[in-house]
Amino acid sequence: DVKVTQSSRYLVKRTGEKVFLECVQDMDHENMFWYRQDPGLGLRLIYFSYDVKMKEKGDIPEGYSVSREKKERFSLILESASTNQTSMYLCASRPGGGGAGQPQHFGDGTRLSIL
Amino acid sequence: AQSVTQPDIHITVSEGASLELRCNYSYGATPYLFWYVQSPGQGLQLLLKYFSGDTLVQGIKGFEAEFKRSQSSFNLRKPSVHWSDAAEYFCAVGGSSNTGKLIFGQGTTLQVKP
Numbered sequence: 001d002v003k004v005t006q007s008s009r010y011l012v013k014r015t016g017e018k019v020f021l022e023c024v025q026d027m028d029h030e031n032m033f034w035y036r037q038d039p040g041l042g043l044r045l046i047y048f049s050y051d052v053k054m055k056e057k058g059d060i061p062e063g064y065s066v067s068r069e070k071k072e073r074f075s076l077i078l079e080s081a082s083t084n085q086t087s088m089y090l091c092a093s094r095p096g097g098g099g100a101g102q103p104q105h106f107g108d109g110t111r112l113s114i115l
Numbered sequence: 116a117q118s119v120t121q122p123d124i125h126i127t128v129s130e131g132a133s134l135e136l137r138c139n140y141s142y143g144a145t146p147y148l149f150w151y152v153q154s155p156g157q158g159l160q161l162l163l164k165y166f167s168g169d170t171l172v173q174g175i176k177g178f179e180a181e182f183k184r185s186q187s188s189f190n191l192r193k194p195s196v197h198w199s200d201a202a203e204y205f206c207a208v209g210g211s212s213n214t215g216k217l218i219f220g221q222g223t224t225l226q227v228k229p
Contacts, residue, residue, distance in 0.1 A: 031215050043219040050214050094215045100147045101166040106158035
């Protein structure tokens with residue numbers, strides 16, 4: 001089974017802090033994704049990476065950056081946390097080959113609160 | 116523009132009753148369609164997917180979905196709901212790009228009455 005592990009289930013940080021959310025997958029997947037999930041809005045894509053050191057902005061990249069130095073790890077960075085970034089953050093991965101029908105596999109999420 | 120709409124934000128059904136969750140999509144090319152389920156405090160789990168062939172697809176946990184191109188719909192069904200099916204359900208659409216990007220609907224929360 002694919003395992004996508006997010007380092008923290010719950011995180012509380014203060015406004016202005018630099019925040020790191022970590023995600024590790026164990027299936028050698030090329031593609032990795034960061035989403036935020038808010039009630040009534042579903043999942044919105046923040047950034048994705050299609051290979052090591054390769055990244056692309058998603059629909060809501062403002063206030064975020066990412067890092068992918070190793071294939072298995074994809075980090076989301078909040079450069080200067082603000083209260084409107086309080087949310088549930090979900091990481092996902094999928095194989096790069098095999099066509100568009102390959103599903104994404106999700107971690108359990110990190111519920112981040114910015115005070 | 117590509118989009119996914121789940122018209123029902125919240126649905127309540129009695130245990131043992133049948134279930135249908137609606138999903139409508141807007142996509143210019145052949146869509147790849149997915150249904151995911153999210154139990155409280157968990158990530159998303161894939162229920163089923165469609166990208167070609169038989170328009171009625173079977174998934175895990177007794178769920179099925181039917182692709183109707185003429186109606187741009189991909190509704191999820193289950194003949195008899197169990198209390199453990201209470202969760203949030205997401206429909207998603209992707210395209211031919213190998214990046215695997217998906218567009219998600221807003222989600223439907225299912226409550227099951229005993």
